[in-house]
Amino acid sequence: MLLRKRGMVSSILAVALLVAILASTNSIVNYIDLQVQTLGGLVNLSRTYLVLGGNATSITDSQVDARLARKLSNLSCVGYMLPQKMLTVNLTSGSSNLMVQMRGVESDAFFKARKAYMNGTAAKNWMEANVGEILARRFSIGLGDEVSLSFGGRQAKVRVVGVFVSQTQSDAELVVPMETANVLDGNNNTVSFIEFSLKDGVSVQEAVNRIVQTLPENVKLVQAQQMGEFAQQMSIQTLVFLNVWSLAVYAAIAAASYVVAARLIIESSYELAMLKALGAKKLTPFTLVFTYTTTVAFIGSILGTALGTVGAQTASTILRWIQPDVDMVPFLKAEQALQTLLLTLASSILGCMHPALKSTRTGHMGQPL
Amino acid sequence: MSALTRLIGFRYLKRGRILALAIILTLSSTLFSITAFSLLGFYRGFTAYLGEGEDVIAIYNRKGSTPFTGLVPAYLAEKVGSINGVIACSPEAVAPCIVKGESIFLRGIIPEDFAKLNQLAIFDGSMLEPDDVNSVVVGRNAAERLNLKPGDEILVLGVLADRYLQLQVKGIYESHSVMDDEVLAPLYVGQWLRGTDYGHVTLIRVKIDRSVVSPAAILEEVAREASEPSQSQDSGRKPEGLIMSWPRASFRVEDIGVEEAQMFMKSYLDRYGVTRESLLTLSAIVFLFSSATVAAASKTIIAQHEGEINVLRSLGASRKLLKGDMLARLLPWSLIASSIGAALAVAVLKVIQGYGLLQVVSHTVSIQLDPLTIALNFVLVFLLVSISVLRADME
Numbered sequence: 158m159l160l161r162k163r164g165m166v167s168s169i170l171a172v173a174l175l176v177a178i179l180a181s182t183n184s185i186v187n188y189i190d191l192q193v194q195t196l197g198g199l200v201n202l203s204r205t206y207l208v209l210g211g212n213a214t215s216i217t218d219s220q221v222d223a224r225l226a227r228k229l230s231n232l233s234c235v236g237y238m239l240p241q242k243m244l245t246v247n248l249t250s251g252s253s254n255l256m257v258q259m260r261g262v263e264s265d266a267f268f269k270a271r272k273a274y275m276n277g278t279a280a281k282n283w284m285e286a287n288v289g290e291i292l293a294r295r296f297s298i299g300l301g302d303e304v305s306l307s308f309g310g311r312q313a314k315v316r317v318v319g320v321f322v323s324q325t326q327s328d329a330e331l332v333v334p335m336e337t338a339n340v341l342d343g344n345n346n347t348v349s350f351i352e353f354s355l356k357d358g359v360s361v362q363e364a365v366n367r368i369v370q371t372l373p374e375n376v377k378l379v380q381a382q383q384m385g386e387f388a389q390q391m392s393i394q395t396l397v398f399l400n401v402w403s404l405a406v407y408a409a410i411a412a413a414s415y416v417v418a419a420r421l422i423i424e425s426s427y428e429l430a431m432l433k434a435l436g437a438k439k440l441t442p443f444t445l446v447f448t449y450t451t452t453v454a455f456i457g458s459i460l461g462t463a464l465g466t467v468g469a470q471t472a473s474t475i476l477r478w479i480q481p482d483v484d485m486v487p488f489l490k491a492e493q494a495l496q497t498l499l500l501t502l503a504s505s506i507l508g509c510m511h512p513a514l515k516s517t518r519t520g521h522m523g524q525p526l
Numbered sequence: 527m528s529a530l531t532r533l534i535g536f537r538y539l540k541r542g543r544i545l546a547l548a549i550i551l552t553l554s555s556t557l558f559s560i561t562a563f564s565l566l567g568f569y570r571g572f573t574a575y576l577g578e579g580e581d582v583i584a585i586y587n588r589k590g591s592t593p594f595t596g597l598v599p600a601y602l603a604e605k606v607g608s609i610n611g612v613i614a615c616s617p618e619a620v621a622p623c624i625v626k627g628e629s630i631f632l633r634g635i636i637p638e639d640f641a642k643l644n645q646l647a648i649f650d651g652s653m654l655e656p657d658d659v660n661s662v663v664v665g666r667n668a669a670e671r672l673n674l675k676p677g678d679e680i681l682v683l684g685v686l687a688d689r690y691l692q693l694q695v696k697g698i699y700e701s702h703s704v705m706d707d708e709v710l711a712p713l714y715v716g717q718w719l720r721g722t723d724y725g726h727v728t729l730i731r732v733k734i735d736r737s738v739v740s741p742a743a744i745l746e747e748v749a750r751e752a753s754e755p756s757q758s759q760d761s762g763r764k765p766e767g768l769i770m771s772w773p774r775a776s777f778r779v780e781d782i783g784v785e786e787a788q789m790f791m792k793s794y795l796d797r798y799g800v801t802r803e804s805l806l807t808l809s810a811i812v813f814l815f816s817s818a819t820v821a822a823a824s825k826t827i828i829a830q831h832e833g834e835i836n837v838l839r840s841l842g843a844s845r846k847l848l849k850g851d852m853l854a855r856l857l858p859w860s861l862i863a864s865s866i867g868a869a870l871a872v873a874v875l876k877v878i879q880g881y882g883l884l885q886v887v888s889h890t891v892s893i894q895l896d897p898l899t900i901a902l903n904f905v906l907v908f909l910l911v912s913i914s915v916l917r918a919d920m921e
Binding site: 164167168170171174175177178196205207209213214215216217218243258292295324326328379380381382384387391394395401402408413415416417420424482 | 553557561591622623628659683685687688690691717819821823829832883885
């Protein structure tokens with residue numbers, strides 16, 4: 158009976174247009190999200206990983222058991238392996254005294270992995286050191302210079318046997334053999350972190366799973382290049398805003414449902430009064446108004462989802478005709494459509510509740526028949 | 527007119543019923559304003575990213591798919607810097623990265639050159655010095671988001687390149703611009719993270735005296751450099767405040783763009799059809815999509831007052847008079863509703879911003895009250911209510 162009301166089409170349209178805003182925005186955001194993920198996938202991701210102390214937020218506060226490196230190097234999927242000790246030491250060169258970052262490594266393997274250009278040779282023993290070119294230029298440290306290092310009360314004197322360029326942070330560091338770093342640190346059992354690479358051709362996921370099984374619980378595995386994480390965060394930022402913005406749309410849907418219910422009650426006052434006069438239960442008007450509004454919301458939601466998605470696709474096609482550079486293909490995921498449908502129904506129920514409850518309190522005596 | 531005045535004195539519209547329409551108008555206005563303010567805020571922030579005004583120009587790589595991914599020879603900064611009329615020249619290496627699990631942009635700069643283009647106020651710690659190599663200064667918003675303070679050591683993970691860095695926070699700055707969401711570091715640090723050599727940067731920002739030199743003259747100089755590279759001393763000269771020399775790198779002039787910084791950023795958005803006008807239109811479409819609800823609410827009000835309207839009609843009031851009277855009664859409500867809607871939108875956006883949820887590409891979207899948006903809001907509400915009432919059936 159109530160479904161035949163002439164206002165039903167406009168009521169469905171009111172809800173559908175609001176849902177269409179959500180559907181079109183979601184479909185465009187989905188496309189942008191996909192583009193970000195695709196662009197992220199185009200970057201040739203490195204196979205370099207770091208093993209850091211479980212609670213470490215930086216390299217200098219990280220400590221990892223040195224024996225772990227040997228354990229990892231036994232795995233067939235691991236390529237190069239570089240246990241490293243990072244210390245901030247006091248360096249004295251001539252009259253200059255400065256705090257520098259010092260890296261204890263296995264020199265030959267380290268410079269090979271960094272593809273460094275070396276003026277001189279890699280340090281061979283604990284009395285030799287290599288200096289990155291930025292550090293060397295900044296503090297006028299030259300080949301053959303002797304520099305004093307101190308850390309935590311311990312001291313060492315080393316001779317610079319090579320100045321290198323690697324286009325990495327090591328260009329601003331002092332690189333020494335692990336023995337030197339151990340002498341200054343006074344600890345042979347731990348390193349700051351372990352850098353390793355996966356061999357070409359091995360499955361990354363399988364290799365990582367295997368490595369994680371090998372690692373103790375007090376360490377964490379971090380990939381050096383975080384393209385996936387970055388792309389994901391870009392998407393999350395957009396989605397978070399979109400979700401908050403959606404709340405305003407759902408509030409409008411709730412208000413629309415209030416209007417739909419209020420209008421139905423006015424336009425059906427005769428029918429409702431007649432039902433009450435004929436002895437209908439008190440809850441009947443509520444059920445009728447509630448059913449009508451949720452039906453409107455349900456149909457409106459489906460129509461709006463279709464309208465929004467098709468509208469966004471049509472608009473992007475027109476845009477492509479006008480601007481051939483813009484190649485946008487908006488799409489909506491099934492779970493998003495379902496979520497929109499459920500949230501629209503929930504908002505609609507919320508919106509119609511007040512007029513629906515009010516209709517139960519109105520008696521038939523004062524109503525026109 | 528006198529009939530309308532007499533009618534206005536007769537209060538037949540119930541305030542409670544008008545309130546429903548007012549709430550719907552408020553929500554529609556809020557929706558429109560949230561959409562418009564946030565989209566325009568993003569647009570303004572993005573286009574002003576490299577600086578505002580005609581005197582700031584950018585030298586960039588035309589082939590870069592984003593403003594952050596192109597590369598230009600760094601030594602051009604030195605060449606351009608020596609042109610008469612160039613006030614400042616700042617080569618910058620911008621790189622996205624991950625710090626403490628959060629995405630952020632790190633900008634490698636030469637501090638003294640950068641300071642001539644952007645005023646930074648250090649409010650905790652100290653500013654970068656020319657001889658700093660492993661230090662960074664962090665923007666206020668970024669510092670709050672990452673919970674950083676001077677002296678903290680951070681592990682920075684690369685995005686575009688296979689790099690990881692250990693850096694120390696030297697200070698926290700405030701610029702009242704999108705830079706507050708970034709990390710500033712010595713130029714080399716940006717180059718490491720970007721995965722480029724010491725001879726290239728993402729872009730060069732130049733401040734010029736327009737009365738002396740134009741962007742076209744700078745492009746001419748760049749073109750001359752591309753066709754006849756100037757002779758370098760050794761492998762390249764070491765500019766003041768820079769440790770490593772900038773080697774001469776060959777390039778094609780058609781790959782290099784020289785444009786007003788704001789226009790350069792606008793051109794990136796234009797590629798995707800994003801303009802200020804298109805964003806405003808989009809916001810207006812959002813409003814119009816909620817217009818069916820407003821129309822329904824207007825009709826409901828008329829239906830709710832059917833009895834009163836019929837009485838007035840039988841007393842001789844014409845349809846035209848009744849519609850005019852209803853408009854006169856509803857328009858003030860509409861204007862109040864749209865004002866509340868706009869204010870509510872600003873409040874909501876400020877709250878969202880306060881929680882750090884209003885971010886695009888890791889930069890906070892700044893909310894600014896745009897007079898055009900507010901005016902458009904009033905006009906749209908006025909038109910919608912007018913059309914709904916004037917088209918209403920008052921038999």
